[in-house]
Amino acid sequence: MPNYRDNTVSIVKCSEYHEFEAVKRAVKEAVELLGGFESVISPGDTVLLKPNFICAADYRTGATTNPNVIFAVADLCREVGAREIIIGEGAAVGNDTDKVFDELGIRERAEKHNCRLVNFHKDEYVYVMNPLAKIFKRIRIPRTFMESNVVINIPVMKTHDALAVTLGLKNMKGLIHTSDKKRFHKWGLAQTVVDLGHLALPELTIVDGTVALEGMGPVVGEPVGLGLLMASADTVAADRVSMEIMGFELEEVDYIKLAGEQGLGCTDLDEIKVVGEKLETVKRKFKRLSLDQELLKEMNINVMACDACSGCNNAINSYLYGLSINGQLGKLKDSTLVYGQNPVIEGEDGRKIIRLGMCTRNMPNAEGLYVPGCPPHPNHIDDFLQGHGLDRE
Ligand code: SF4
Structure with missing residues (x-):
């Protein structure tokens, strides 16, 4: 399918990523290689920045976007005439977005940089038709998103245990209503993320690879001080180049492959024009999640x-x-953990049964302990089991 976006992707080094002015210079360079912020923003525009504040983990963990990048983008937008800068987020299910803003120090910095914070979960949601979607033809989107003139997506570069990687396309999922987030998981995350892309592609994506995350993403992996920024008007191309840097093949990342096939952007590295650093010189293979099956x-x-x-x-x-x-x-020695949409247990006599997630609430032959949630949050599972004395070795 044709892709109407300019698929140029810039790669810029940003090694002093704890220093605001150094980050600002790197962000400016990354976007100047694409034509500059003035090519995206007109004087008087309202600009929405969409970071990744999935939870209240500091950016040094690699789980959230580096605030230096966000506020550098905010200042640079203002310098080319943006009237209002909004930072909008809806944290992951189980996290309070306002608390995340507070605990990450975003509220305080937003005041200094004259940015308005919007908690999407408290915003007015409006139903929007999505005719190109394969799964949902209508979905709730925050009014703030719909009324912004320009959207700049600022994801952090991470591995993801369900999708392999999470970058620009997946970051837009933070927009949607909590109950739709849960539905995405039911309906199939890969295609629903692509469906959302048909509706909510940003004008510019800047992938924060200053402190990335490898291993058990998207939250509890290991930080990687990569010191890179990738930017493009084509979110899919930015994702494709970023996953190439991380050492992932296109075949391993369903939703980015689908996005290319369905015309959301370019996934062909021969067609993507890379400017700035050479792709070959900045590659760094990221660790994947690996559960020790032998130990289990x-x-x-x-x-x-x-x-x-x-x-x-x-x-x-x-x-x-x-x-x-x-x-x-050892807490779970001799246990059976069951979860999923069609849960069954057979021949588990004498074992501790732990049913995880809403789908196991009324499962056939329901027995053992039920841990609620859709999905249950990892920390809550531990708290819940401790509360029921099922965690003793
Ligand atoms: S409980 Fe788990 S398997 Fe069931 S719908 Fe929720 S996330 Fe999916």
């Missing part, structure tokens, strides 16, 4: 993912990985 076997822990959508896969893998790296898997 040794502990006699049986994990039954019964048609689970990515929400539960994500949450439960995170939970198990967290226990494993902290040497606490």
Whole structure:
């Protein structure tokens, strides 16, 4: 399908990423290589910046966008005449966006940089038709998004246990209503993220690779001080170049492949024009999530993912990985963990049964302990099990 966006992607080094002025110079350079902020913003525009504030983890962990990048973009937008700069986010299910703004110090800095914060979860949502979508033809979108003249997407570069990587396209999921976020997990995350792209592609995407995240993304992996920024008007091309830097093949990342096939942007590296740093010189292979299956076997822990959508896969893998790296898997010795949309348990006599997630609430032969949530949050699973004394070795 034709792609009408300019698929040039700039790559710029930003090694002093804790220093605001150095970051601002790097952001400016990355966008100047594409024609400058003035090519995107007209005087008087309202500009919406969409960072990744999934939770209240500091950017040094790699889980959230570096605020230096966000406020550098804000200042540079203002310098070319933007009238109002809004920073909008709807944190992940189970996180309070206002608290995230507070705990990350975003509210304080927003005042200094004269930016308005919008918690999408408290914004007015308007139904918008999405005729190009394959799964949903109508969805709620925050009014602030609909009324902004320009949207600049500022995701952080991360691995993701359900989608392999999370970059620009996936970052727009922060826009939608919490109950639609849960539905995305039910309906199939890859195609729903692409469907959302048909409706909500930003004018500019700046991938924050200053402190990226590898391993068990999107929250509890290991930070990578990569010191890079990637920018493009074509979000898909920015994602394609970023995942190439991380060492992921297109075949490994369904939603970016689908986005290319469905005309959202360019995924062909031979067609994408890379400017600034050479792609070959900045590659750095990212670690993938790897649960130690041998250790699970040794502990006699049986994990039954019964048609689970990515929400539960994500949450439960995170939970198990967290226990494993902290040497606490013994808590679950001789247990069966069951989750997913068609949960079944057979021949598990004498074992501790732990049912995880809303789909297991009324499952056939329901027994054992039920941990609610859709998906259950990894931290809540641990708290819940501790509360019920099922975590003792
Ligand atoms: S409980 Fe888990 S498997 Fe069920 S709909 Fe929610 S995220 Fe999906």
